Amino acid sequence: MPMYKKSLWILLLLLAAIAMGTIYGSYAQESAVVLDEAGREEGGTASNITVYVTGAVNKPGMVTVKEGARVGDAINTCGGLLPTADQEHINMAQVLKDGEQVKVPERQASLPKGKDQKAGKRGGEASGLININTADEKELDSLPGIGPAMAKRIIEYRETEGNFQRIEDLKKIKGIGEAKFAKIRDKICL
Numbered sequence: 001m002p003m004y005k006k007s008l009w010i011l012l013l014l015l016a017a018i019a020m021g022t023i024y025g026s027y028a029q030e031s032a033v034v035l036d037e038a039g040r041e042e043g044g045t046a047s048n049i050t051v052y053v054t055g056a057v058n059k060p061g062m063v064t065v066k067e068g069a070r071v072g073d074a075i076n077t078c079g080g081l082l083p084t085a086d087q088e089h090i091n092m093a094q095v096l097k098d099g100e101q102v103k104v105p106e107r108q109a110s111l112p113k114g115k116d117q118k119a120g121k122r123g124g125e126a127s128g129l130i131n132i133n134t135a136d137e138k139e140l141d142s143l144p145g146i147g148p149a150m151a152k153r154i155i156e157y158r159e160t161e162g163n164f165q166r167i168e169d170l171k172k173i174k175g176i177g178e179a180k181f182a183k184i185r186d187k188i189c190l
Contacts, residue, residue, distance in 0.1 A: 051096050053078045055104035056085035060162055069096050075104065082106075082162060106133070106163065129189040132170060133163040143187055145180045164190060 047067050051074050054060045058079030065073050072092035075081060086107040096102070130139050132154065140151035153173050164170060167188055171181050 049096060049098035051099070052101045053104065054101065054159060056082040056106045056163065057104050058082060058162060060160065065096065067098075070094060071096060071102055074102055084163065128187075130187060131190060132167065132188050133158065133190055143184045145183050150175055166190070 048064050049067050049069070050062055050064050052062050053074050057075055058081075060078060063074055063077040065077060070092060071090065071094045074096060075090075075092070081087065081104065084106045086105045089105050130143060132140070137148065137151040137155060140146055140154050141148050146154070150173070153175065154170070157173050158164070161172075167185065167190060168181075170176055170184075170188070171178070
């Protein structure tokens with residue numbers, strides 16, 4: 001019997017070693033899975049970047065998007081494109097970088113051949129009207145009752161709120177009331 005007891009002890013030690021090995025192996029595997037998940041969480045969260053979107057979008061301004069975002073994502077964050085946006089001159093798939101400015105151009109009316117491109121950009125100079133969406137400070141200053149300070153406010157409004165949809169939207173600017181608007185109504189266009 002002593003041989004039997006000796007064999008029994010060896011068998012018990014062997015079973016204990018196997019049990020301990022199994023427990024240790026499952027613990028090590030659980031630890032590895034937890035570490036893998038932690039690594040994925042840290043590497044998986046993309047940091048954010050900030051870009052400045054201007055031009056023919058509904059709400060131009062600074063927006064925060066995830067790193068690796070595309071121009072289209074930033075434009076959607078700004079409320080999308082205006083109907084006057086020139087979509088053919090925007091690369092919606094371009095990857096953005098932190099601090100970048102995205103300028104969304106407006107569609108230009110096609111001019112007959114031989115016409116000067118500046119006339120189209122100047123916003124109605126040929127017709128004698130000043131386009132309030134494209135005019136520079138000097139052109140706006142030439143309107144009756146609009147001085148340099150008011151011209152700057154008009155340009156700032158365009159940059160922050162987007163282009164005017166109607167000429168009556170000009171009255172949204174501080175300092176332009178009904179009387180001043182009546183003086184310039186026949187001299188402006190969109």
